[in-house]
Amino acid sequence: MGRGVLLTANLPQLQNLIKRDPAAYKEEFLQQYNHYNSIRQLFAISPDDNAEHFRELVTFIAQVAVCYPKETADFASHLSSLVLEHYGALSPDTRKSLLHNLVILRNKNVISSIDLLKTLFPLLPRTTSSSLRAFIRKTILSDIRTANLRTKNHKLNRAVQAMLFTMVERGMDADVLGDKGKLRTSTAAPANGEDAMWAVILTKQLWQKQTWSDAKSVSIVALGCFHPVIKVQSASLHFFLGSDDDKADSDDEPDQASIISPPSLRLLTCRRKWTIKALHHRREINKKTRSADKKLQKQLNAAKKACPQTILLLPHSHTRYDKRFSLDHKILVMQLLSRVMGSHKLSVLPFYTYILKYLAYHQLRVPAILVALAQSVHDLTPPDALTPVVKKLAAEFVHPGVGSEVIAAGINAIREVCRRQPWAMEEDLLGDLVAYRKSRDKAVTAAARGLLQLYREVNPGMLKRRERGKDASIGMSHGRQPLPFGHSVDAAVDIEGLSLLEDHLKKLREEETGEMEEDNEAGWENWDVETDASESDSEGWNDVSSDGEDLEVSDSEDEKEAASARAKDKAEEIDEADKDTQAQDNRTSTLATTKILTPADFALLNDLRIKAAERAVENCGGSKAKRKLAALEASKKAAAGDGSADAFISENDILGPRKKAKADYAERIASIEKGREGREKYGSLKGKKKKESPSSSTNREKTRNKPIMMILQSGAVRGKKKASLREKQRKLRAHIERSKKAHH
Template sequence: MVRHNNQLPNNLTQLQNLVKRDPDSYKDEFRQQLAHFDTTLEIFQLNPTQYNKKLDEQAMFLAQVTQCYQNDMKTFPQKIVDILKTHNTILHNDMRMALCKCLILLRNKNFVSSFDLLELFFSLIKCQDKNLREYLKTHIITDIKNLNMKHKDMKLNSTLQNFIFTMLRDTNVKTAKLAVDILIELYHKNIWNDNKTVNIIADIGCFSKITKVMVASLKFFLSRDEEEKPNSDSEDEVDPRDTMISNKFNKKTRKREKMVDKVKKIAKKIKKRKEKAPVFNFSALHLINNAQGFAEKLFKQVESSNERFEVKLMTLDVISRLIGLHNLFLFNYYPFIARLLMPHQREVTRILQFAAQAAHELVPPEVIEPVIKAIANNFITERNSTDVMAVGLNAVREICTRCPLAITEDLLQDFVQYKTYKEKSVMMAARSLIQLYRQSMPKMLHKKDRGRPSEASLELKTKKYGEIDIKDYVPGSEVLLESEEIVEKKKVSKKTKNEIEDSEDEWVDVASSDEDIHISTDSEESDISDNEDEEEEKEDEETNADKEKQNLDKSVAAKKIVKTKQRKLTPEEIEAKIKTAREVAMGKIFTDEDFKRIEAAQLKKHVSGVKRKKVVVDEEEDSSELVKLSDIENIYKKRKHDKNARLETVLKGREEREKFGFKDRRKNVNCSKTNREKRKTKSYQMIKHKAKGKIKRSFKEKQIAFRNYLIKQKKMS
């Protein structure tokens, strides 16, 4: 059948739509376009450097309808692959991008395998086209993510991983950088988050001769796993319950109905998120197989490296985290760090942070001693500024937090003397060091600096190097036995109270027979009432006296209780508590509520025996293995403002503020004012003649004037 006036060959979009709806009816038109594509492709190969719009449109059309004519399109994907392989570097950027989009479309329809496309795209990375590289990187990550969406194909993943690992060793900068970026992105997306990926980045990426690859790998180990973020900021701003309640009373509009529907969807998402099991992501440093060997190789690289100072700092940061996390022994690291600890050194606070991160209890005191001495000699001296001294004391505190034996007793006493220093920043830093040793090793302090002893301080033991305090009981579990005894006492007291009430009720309901009823005369009733009044007065006096006595006894008892609470426990009593805790741990399985009680009891031990304010513990306190830079840079100091600084803050506060004083109500500033408004700005000498004529009227005169005004208004109307 011949179609006259057929416009479809010139309108590929319309033809594409019709072919997808009814492939059999438009098979001739499709074959005609396929023949046109082969002819155009032969012409294009004569001059592949030029962009051919016709070839672009025909290739995209055929890629869209490939699934409709699979037998005719068997060789089509290979033709495009051959063009890109043959002329990959000389193709026009737009032409290369168009052909890549065709291949991605065919990959989404499973006409091209993932591995073949990955191999081709890595060969295209060498082209000088930044947009193409970003586009291909996004596709590779998305494709691997989709492959692992429902289930993980371990064989395919292993093949793809091995190929990307070989690309990571490539000498081409762009290829190796793309490979490491893909691996890092897939790790953060929890697709390839196994130890194989992490160790390949550690062994190949961190020791690459290409600086960009090495920096990206080091940043990967320094970055913390991203926490799950909410889908949108509006979810946090909108409270579902408040919106639903307010909609009951407000006027119903379409806008409010849409808002309610949106809030219901958000509420469902929040509910699903709460019900979803938490995902625990570990840092990549935890997954390294040979942490000791990795740290030694990195340190050797730093010593012989000619890289920029920032790159060296990143390497030192990774080494310090490895040492602190895995309790490694790298004794040459501490003298190397000690040489950099000078107040004028660039990024010195970060270097102090690295020194603190590399400290742990298994480091011998004589090994870490050069770091402490360098800080003491270069920072904590009065020839430096107070800020430098405070930073040095803070760094010593962070090191001693992780390695209490790093400092000698004599040096600690020297640092403690700064507790009465004239500058607050140094004084607070020294006191924080004292507080640390009060809670860890109070015997290293003088008796006057140890503070009042508490139950927790009596339980502390001064450990030697390498000693581990292992307990065969759960500390604080004796509180569970005490709480059970209190509950039993309450039950017993409640039972006795109920029995007494029942007996009283029975006494009131005793028999009321006719023989027991006594009928008295009026005189007898009056005598009885008088006697009762006298007895009631005596009873009131007795009860008041008893109440005063009871209150006195209660106050005395309360004082005794306070004294017993403030009393210091003896070692025998502490030993008895430990014995009780051991018995409780042997005969009971602890619940979450039991552990909460134990935790509260352990906190009370720090203040028991001492009258102090209530201890407030932040449950969200970050107990991470890393040292916060803010803890070292934290300086307690109130900055002094000179006159210029204060004036600057004053002027800054006046910005975008309305002018104070008289407010002009005119809409147009340029229009004229009334005489009454002008009179407000005139001097009194100019208007005193008018003020004289203003005489105060009496109430009668005001009445007459108001009456005349009303009459006049009535006549006018």
């Protein structure tokens, strides 16, 4: 009796004893467990009664549940049902205690990850406590990361992704409200989009940590792009644009390895792979017939076009609800659509009619709109659809009634559009724009010169004769003409720069062969040591008679051979320099027909092309070689994934070089205070530091040391010239009186 009362009153002591010997204290545990069941039934009716004692019992049972698995088989389901069914009636301490105990059961492998996540996912949109919400999110992410630490846990990932899909799809049928009326409250519960928002946030964080990198996780966020709640759409769009707006939702910074370029390609490629894989899997399971093969081929063709068509639904829906969206959200959609159009060379002609009304110099965030416009253009975009856009840009941005920064931005935007589709420009308009190169503003001059240089390369025939330049004129005289719209160059017969890789590999093989020959020669060293020494000693040297003729030994032939070898090496160096100047030779390499090129080979090929371009810049220093080097370096950065934005243009490319803005009052005061740091007192230090006796000079002393040219225009000197005779007499008498006093 005494022992039972003591253990009942001291649960931590009983917990310690049970962990040491579970069988000996089974009766005491069953007594506490029965007590827990009785209190649980009362607690479900009135959660405020005996809440503290109930939390102690739950913590005790969670700690020792692993010792009695049969008796506590329903314990985890009890806690889960209490949290999900009575969440609003529970106190914050009770909620936190129940969730902590569920996590303890998961850590002890009493319940599985799926059972825990099924309880935690519905609580994310319901909880209002920031600390509890952070705990739930951290628990979900850490549990999924731990499960995928060594190998991918596909069973868990599929179950979690199915739950996230359900969370996103739950409110897809609601009406689109837009984000202009953010203060309006929605009466429908699913319309707030909390479930979908948390699904998108968790998927993004798992993608950033590279826990998930498959197509299904991308499809969850892709579905969020069409959610009726705007904040869900915005979070999904930011994911594909690679922006950092979701840093506030994460506890730590994303890894550098999580940045994949470009984001729009993630959406299209991953969704396409997932759809095609599902179709092939279904074909393997179903009965194989000829009609099924035809049906599969149609579905595959449709799947290849499904992803671009899905993204093309974005402007349709946003045109329908255009007045309900804010400008920032419209720009997000423009940016995503333009990147998809530019990367996959899609022609969405309504996009240019939609963006036309936003092309005005007074439009808010107009640089971002101009960037979206430029990125959507490619060489397959019809010039007829772009010509009105270029005219609108010239009419709105390039005229004397606007500032120089506006003119520079307009010309730069036109240049970026025409760089991708040169046939969108008209000859008369091009002449007017190029004439701005004589402007006094540096940014306008640079923009106009950039447009001029572009058309010198792509289509010099649209320029006037005096504006074409030397290289373009020579090219036109040789009959070099640009390809019309819709025409392409001849079929590719080789990979650009592949001959550089072939020469590099050949050089490596020769070096390896040379090392092997050196090893073989080393094996022939001292070969005559094993010969018969006695025989060689007995014979000695043999005298050879000259038969009366003196032999003259001359090395002239050796010198000739050495000179010819040096000349040959010099010629090879010259040939190599010529190759470097051309950045690559025009030989057709056969390396691709004899070797399967790996990603490492292509990476080495890019490095060799960059080195050849650098040598070409050093040798000739032409602008064409410099642009080629810049293009190769940019493509290397984009392929390496150093930044998804490197593959696209930025707002700085549109705005161009700008003047330093005039400092305001606060900046001037800050600069003054910074300059006063480390100084004794305000004022000149000349008289205090550089004299034997510290003193300061007077204004009269400073006037004597001034240059004569500064004094000539002073008021005193000019007043002497204009003084009357009476004033001069008065000054002279005053001077005489002062002189007399000084002498006396």
